[in-house]
Amino acid sequence: MxxxxxxxxxxxxxxxxxxxxxxxxxxxxxxxxxxxxxxxASEALCFELKDGQDVTAVKLVINGDEVSGEMQWLPWEKDGAIGTLKGKVVDGEIVADYNYEIEGSSQSEEKIFKLDGDKLLIKDGELVEGKDGKLIMKNPAKAQFKETLLKVKCE
Incomplete structure (x- = not known):
């Protein structure tokens, strides 16, 4: 017991x-x-590419997987494009709508970015007109990251 x-x-x-x-x-x-x-917390990141007197500048605000910001393409002595970015982080890439003004008219274009340390890579590929006139990449899988912007201090 x-x-x-x-x-x-x-x-x-x-x-x-x-x-x-x-x-x-x-x-x-x-x-x-x-x-x-x-x-x-939201994180603001700024990047810039200077090619001669041409400047491309991007400011991104990342909050979780939501991304917003601004992009400016300012070629020397030519009309440029200035607009806003709004998108999401998808599989390590930022897929955003770039809504901008160029030569007095409004345009919308898909932009694909990738953060790589202190660099922002921009994917470049053939564009086709999609829904509502927005330019989209014909084949994003075949497009390549051709532009590299370097991180700069946000103003």
Missing amino acids: KKISLIALLALAACQSNKTETTDSTTVVADTVAAATAQP
Whole structure:
């Protein structure tokens, strides 16, 4: 009888011990999930490419997977394009709508960017007219990152 009582007491103690561990690990898991799903603060990043007197400048504000910002293409002594960016981070790339003014008219174009350390790469490929007149890449998988902008201090 003493053996059964001792075994029952040990089993009960083991159950109590497991219950504490489960509660502790559940708390750790809950804290980890909460931290992983918390939205990071918005981060502004600025990039620039100077080619002679031509300038391309991009400002991105990244908030989780949402991206907004501005892009300016300013060729020397020619009409440029100045507009806004709005998009998302998808598979490590930023896919954004670039809505801009060029030669007095409004245009919308798909832009694909990739952050690489202190560089912003811009994908270049053949464009076709998509829905609502927006220019989209005909084959984004075949397009290549051809422009490289360097990180600069945001003004």
